[in-house]
Amino acid sequence: MLDKTEAILADLIAFPTVSTDSNLDMMHWMAERLEHLGAKVELFADDTGAKANMFATIGPDVPGGVVLSGHSDVVPVTDQVWHSNPFQMTEKNDLLHGRGSCDMKGFIAATLAMAEPLSQATLKRPVHLCFTHDEEIGCMGARALVPELKRLGKVPRMAIVGEPTEMRIIEGHKGCCEYTCRFHGLEGHGSAPDLGVNAVEYAVRYVTRLMAVAEALKSRAPAGSRFDPAWTTVNLGRLYGGVAHNVIPGFAEVDWEMRPVQPGDAEFVKDALRAYVETDLLPAMRRVYPDARIDTQVIGEVAGLEPLADNAARDLVAQLTGNNACDVVPFGTEAGLFQEMGMSVVVCGPGSIAQAHKPDEFVARSELAACLDMLTGIARSVAA
């Protein structure tokens, strides 16, 4: 099974599925393979038609079952010095090198290898393979797929997201929400501040309120939170605006992000800012200039994975791997989106996040072997 996984991994790495480019060749290759095994395969194209998500089912068409999930896209190799061709798998000292080897084509290869024995077994509950596009740029694929699955009534019981954790069990991570806020005021001469609407000034007032809300988040940290820091954080990433000392700036821009530890925190922050903009900032700006505007653009809103006391996926993987230590991590995954759908979710996959996105990315053979052990256990758990 390990040999087969390695051969599949070599094929997958050879598809240069960088997030900016199409993933269709790889999707069609996988779809053909799975259909040949008798799986029911559905592809969901994005608006451009250049990318697709896949949801494939092996076993009976009944509710429940397990989702094995991975993203098909990889980060670029631009400006990285590689010692081998990043899109050709090379082996050295039991390490398999190539772009995506650990993040996360190694896991996908293991699930595809496992699909063969699964398709020959009699299953009581289905195993679903879910492969998405554009995870690396804000989980765009999964965000489009989740409503599709809901519409089709497909809500499996649990999901295993195979991001590289060195097969450690991850039951929680923070979310990541990014915003760009644009302030449109009225330019004027610095000597007559009352005749203009100073966009930078309003941006600064907005940021000051944002920092006050960020401070308030500390007292909202959930009891026993294992995140570091324990609370939802806010970062002011970029503040832009202005021309010269004596000019009232008509435009300013603020980039900021937050990393929620619980779903309510994102609403808490957004509600506080919305209220401040609507009742304080905008009326003050429009008293001078009725066309003044504050536009907030959502760059990405990736749900966190909230650690829950009751988590069947975590318990199953713990039982299969014999590893009872569950952890939380600082990086985001698609897991939170599945949790929002009502599934119990765990993140556990081969390879290390330390190698992800780096030159000479690799996955160790031993990691793939451990992953196959876990998948064999999953297969047993759904067998009739």
Ligand SMILES: [Zn+2]
């Ligand atoms: Zn990843």
